[in-house]
Amino acid sequence: MKRFVLAATLAMFATAPAFAQTCNAVSSEGKPLAGAAKTSFMKKCCEDSAKSADGKPLAGAAKTSYVKKCTGA
Numbered sequence: 001m002k003r004f005v006l007a008a009t010l011a012m013f014a015t016a017p018a019f020a021q022t023c024n025a026v027s028s029e030g031k032p033l034a035g036a037a038k039t040s041f042m043k044k045c046c047e048d049s050a051k052s053a054d055g056k057p058l059a060g061a062a063k064t065s066y067v068k069k070c071t072g073a
Contacts, residue, residue, distance in 0.1 A: 023042055023045035023046065023049070023070075025037075025038045025041045025042060025045075039071075042070070042071045043067065043071055046067045046070035046071050047063070049070070050062075050063045050066045050067060050070075
C-alpha cells in the first residue's frame with residue numbers, strides 16, 4: 001500500500017509541468033470565447049506552453065501530440 005501511495009504521488013509531480021499553464025479562453029470584455037475564436041486561442045496557447053519536463057520547447061511529433069492532448073482534439 002505504501003508503494004502505491006508513493007508511486008501515485010510521484011506520478012502526480014511528474015505530470016505537474018504539463019498542466020502548469022492553464023489557458024482561459026476569455027475575450028477582452030470578460031466573455032467566454034466560442035467557435036473558431038476559441039479553437040484558435042486554445043491552439044496558440046497550447047503551442048506556447050509545449051515544453052518538456054526540463055523546460056525545453058517541444059518539437060515535431062512530441063509537440064503535435066502535446067497540442068492535440070491540450071486542445072482536446
